[in-house]
Amino acid sequence: MSAQAKPAETAPETPPPFKSWGLSVRGLTKHFGGVYAINGVNLDCKEGEIVGLIGPNGAGKTTLMNIVSGTMAPTSGAVYLDGTPFAPSSAVDCAERGIARTFQNIRLFKRLSVRDNIRVAAVTRARVKRAPIDEAFIDELIGFIDLGALAGSPAGALPYGHQRRVEIARALALRPRVLLLDEPAAGMNEQETEALTGTVRAIRDRYGCGIVVIEHDLTFIMQVSQRLYVMHLGALLTEGAPQAVRHDPRVIEIYLGRKK
Amino acid sequence: MDYVLQQTLNALSVGSEYALLALGLAIVFSIVGLVNFAHGELITVAGYAIYFAAALMAPNPWVLVAIGIAASVGAAWAFERVAFRAIRNAPVNTGILTAFGVSIMVQNAFVIFVATRPKPVQTPEFLASVVQLGPLRLPVLQLVETGVTAVAILALVALLRFTTLGLAMRAAAKDFTAVRLMGIRANRVIQAAFMISGFLAGLAAIFILSRRGAVDPFMGFVPVLKAFVACVLGGLGSLPGAVVGGLVLGIFEVALQVVLPQDVAAYRDAIVFAVVGLTLVRFPAGLLGRTVELGDKDT
Amino acid sequence: EGKPIRLGYAAAITGGLSPYDSVPGAECAIERINAAGGVLGRPLELVARDMKSDAVTSSVVAQELVDMGVTAILAPPTDDTAIPVAALAAARQIPVISVGSTQVQLPMASPTNTYLTAYGDNLAAGAVAEIAIDRGMTTAATMVSRDYGAYGIVIPQYFSDAFTHLGGKIVGSVNYNMGLSDYSAQVAEVKAMDPAPQLIVGGFLMPEAGVIPRQFKAGNIDVAFMGTDGFDDPGLIEIAGQGGASVTFVTHGFPSEGSDLKAFYDDCTARGHKIENVFFALGGEAVMLVADAITRAGSDDPAAVNAALAETEGFHGITSSSITYKGQHGVPIKEMSIVTIKDGAFTSEGTILPKYIPAP
């Protein structure tokens, strides 16, 4: 099995069909030296939609997320928000436009309190809106992740599961149009994962943003996503309703394995 | 012609001296992430060791050289054991300040127990001699220094690239505990890194002392400063970078000394630092430093 | 009443200036004076504080001494460290006498109460030029350093003035930094000068005063080194090694047989003091100058002592048999000793008082 795909012959540069699509990615490509981490990927996430992104290890999921969130510059391709293309070359710019994310390895400001962690993002939001910091919204978010009692503790001292929730709340403080979650259920047990399912849905319902979730936990991803994208060797393998994707023999072959 | 050649050799040997020191800094930095400002004091320790050894028993100068290097290695070991081990994995700030602390302590210990004023030190006569090469008369010291530096660099690169110890050293930089999980005595690995840096400082000390003929408590400061600049110029943490940075800095300094007219020459150091600074703005990772695109993966 | 009279000393005990101050020298002079019955029937007492070769510490230390009610203050050897002392003391007219400084500008900054124990750099540089010309040298280069005190800049300046005045030619000037180990670039530069200088002059301090001649020797250049008191430290002999033979300098005095200086050294050695260099004698001399002023003033009141000190005329000290402040703006004119290194020891080559003195 070769882990390296060839570059797409021509990156399909089709513009997104609707004006109010939320996030669209067209023909996105990224290579590191000889490694094509992603290769001509198209992906859409409407406002209020939860989209799952799965694929074997090293398929390029995190890289895609890095590019969309401005953490990494693409080699080529375009990213659209509401039909307007923008160069996702600066993470700050992306955050200001309302693309928020969490990280595969939790990245909190460990020494800052839970509240201050969330505040950091709220400050950005206030700057963009030229409004005062919305303290009430910060309180609401702390309530939402159910950490009222620990709001003053340094984030680094919290248990793993709590840290995950703080990270999500922090991203929400940007009042994002699109929220990107990279393996939010990793390291959680079945019970916690189930709770997370509820949380993710609640986010969509309450805050109305589009959500792209990467996850290897099948139960979780099947339950939570409305549509599912499958990546393989940097390219999009297939896309569709979760149940359909699940039974796609190619997906079983490269990703799910025989038992599933 | 003779002049140009002579200045070229000067530049090379100054560059080698910086490279030796920078290499010592770089190896410690790349392995424990510590900018060891006390590196210069290793030179001082070597100097005083030679001074005392000569006063106590006046043996032959080669024995003194060995004693000097041994003292420097020992001091590096002791610094690690007493101070730096306790702050492993600490933030950079902590490391820098601790190293300052060690450096100030050592300097003042010599002030208290020896003297502030410089003490004379003997080094082998041989190093002060001159060889005739065709029409050229070349100082042995400069030839030896350039040669020794080259050998030291090659040996070090080989060690780090091809031995398990070298692998372990590079690994311990980022995750000490994980190295222990490989069944390796990680403490020893780090000690070894410090001792190598002590050895390099000891070598440099011999050359510095041969030129200066004197040791004083504060003599380590200027060299370590230059070495630090050289390291960053080359790309902090990269050993070839340290060497290149040292050579470039030395050559550049000598070149400016030579070409600048007298009234501008007073600004030489300002020019050196301005150029180094601008180079770094242009190449933030240093001349040899490579930047890897990590995205969110920079753990 | 036998209450001691206090003298303060803001001394460079540690730091870069430390070779050019000497608390033991001052102490020894005080012991001697006290053994002979003290001053005005009262013993002298020295309060020394380390100013660490630093301007801020210097002012703190000076204030401490002023608060103690000292009669006079002995000051450190550079102007940025001594001027704050002088300025503080000026308010109460406490005399301030610098032990090691040779900088003519220093008394200018606080003219009513500041004195040098030593001669001025202009005098010394004039002497160096005269010696060079007497030895038949006509070409000279200077080495300039801006790293510590005025000394490294003004000595070359004064020398160039005097040397050209006397008919010599300055063929070049080279910059250097202190604290480096390698001066081969400077060696090569001097080597490339045309015409070749017979002599190099600079305001060298230890250890560069030894390191630089050493490296010129190693670089195989035959050139003489001349300078002033910065060379005057026994460490020079060993540090300069072979290069020592090329060095000639003028300094505050030389302990030749039968000299006052030798007598002072011998007595102090007998009293258990360790003599590092000639600044030991200057420390002693500063104390003696103050003691003389107190005697003449008949009081330990600082202002009275200051007034008396300013009137000093023909005082017989340690390094000079006639020190005069009157009409001299606090800078005495003193005869200097010429010193070279022979057989691994400092050797006197007589004394000198130059005819031409560059303007300060």
Add this chain to the structure above:
Amino acid sequence: MTAHILATARRSALPIGVLALLALAVGLFAEAYQVRLAYAFLMNLVLALGVQIFMGNSGVISFGHISFMGVAGYVTAILTIPAALKMSLIPDAPFGLAQATVPVVVAAGIAFAIVLVLGWLTGYLIIRVSGSTAEILTLALLVIAYVIFTAWIDLTRGQRSLYGIPVVSSLATGTVIAALVIFVAKLFRDSPAGLQLRASSEDMLAARAMGVPIARLRHLAWTLSAVVVALGGVMHATYLGVIGPNSFYFNQTFLTMAMVILGGARSVSGVIVGTLAISLGNEIARTIENGPEILGLQLPEMFGLTGFFLGAVIVGTMILRRDGILGDLEFEDLIAARRRRRAKAPKPLVPLREGQS
């Protein structure tokens, strides 16, 4: 905004009040040299807080700030020394500076303006890089400024000092300035910009992803801290009456840095504690090194002890408390923690997990 200023005023009331009381006590009861020490402490505090504004919030180490102190000191000196004296000290000064003399306040104002511009301009370079590269840039700044102080002899007199600066500062002015600076440092630390900057010092990547404009905030902090440090330069010049280049080089840099880090660079209170600890420690060591008589025991003179002591305290503190004495905590956090303990709310602060980096 107003609320923020009020909150900061409340939070800085304690240290400022204590400072004022101490200054009053020293002014009333202490000997003159102790007043000098107190002033030196205040000056160092201003410098340290100035450095903290940048270093403590951004996490970037700076060796360069003392050059701003030097610039401000020299500007003040050159503009305030009486013309008559200047004609003999720096007769060849460019721009006709040898003739021009202005009142100290005006000179200080000009000094700030110049440092503001310099800070803003150098900031452009500093913010382009991070980590050790930034350190070297700041180091370069220090060296370049020092070389200019020593080599531009027409303007600065080089190594020869400039004297005759009107001595107008006193313990009172020093106290007022220090109080002001404490307030400014706290105001900045707790401001939205300060918070975002502190976040970026912990995780640049996450900070960017949360929309923290790191470069812009660093630039702001750098410039602000340069100006605060300039205050220290003016304090230096107008108290000593004389300046020389060596006061603006490595010794002062290291001393200031030690004060900043020892108490905890990330907290304003920490810097106050660090400055106090080192100032007091230095003074105690200085007393001991003079060989005092303690309980009838004559101690030997041990010059060099202050330096040794400084080093030992630094190493000791770093080993025991790597984040400095106070770490991240401000005085008000300590008080709050105490109250919580009193109220017997058993909520221990969980120590951070060992960084797996």
Add this chain to the structure above:
Amino acid sequence: MTGPALLEIENLSVRYGAISAVRGASLRVEKGEIVSLLGANGAGKSSLVNAAVGIVPAAGGRICFEGRDITRAPAETVVARGMTLSPEGRRVFADLTVRENLLLGAALMRDRARVQADIETYFEMFPILGARQQQLAKTLSGGEQQMLAIARALMSHPRLLMLDEPSLGLAPRIVDGIFDLMVRLRDAGLTILVVEQNASEALGIADRAYIMTTGAVVYEGRAADLIGSTDLMDAYLGSGVS
């Protein structure tokens, strides 16, 4: 059972400052079995295995490996005696290449040829690693790092292998592969202690299981019994969730 267990932990406690992470836990692993250690987040599982291998000090209790007391032995000694841990959070050597990571995993092996052969074996098992062998470990994807960490732990041919959440971040197919591998290794004589969140999968291959809640072992038994009993599963794995 005959003779001493391969690993025997008695009454172990682990503390971080004021926090008690493990309080008097006991556990044994017999030669040739797969034991899985389950429990909610923060239950103390990682603390227990970390203490066993010696990278975290035991505050009390006794740890014996092959009958020898290793309670106070440093990690490098423990590893040299034949027990390794693939730690939580992968902890690959970021600045070394994939191949160098594996070489370092074999630091104690004398037989260089065998080491090279082992490396090839793991490259076959995880082809993506083979394709990335000259890449710096820090640039690997999360799952790739996890594979590397597991392979690295195997490089020293331990007699007891401890895996802390080996399935974290791995694609389902690879997870199956890893669990299959464990079974194969067990059949070849290796003893394995595996910490997992993924309870059902882990129980599927385990011979016996332990469950921890808030620092204490609350259940010990045959894995099959646990799988069979939803009650037990709910009681122990459903509770304790913070």
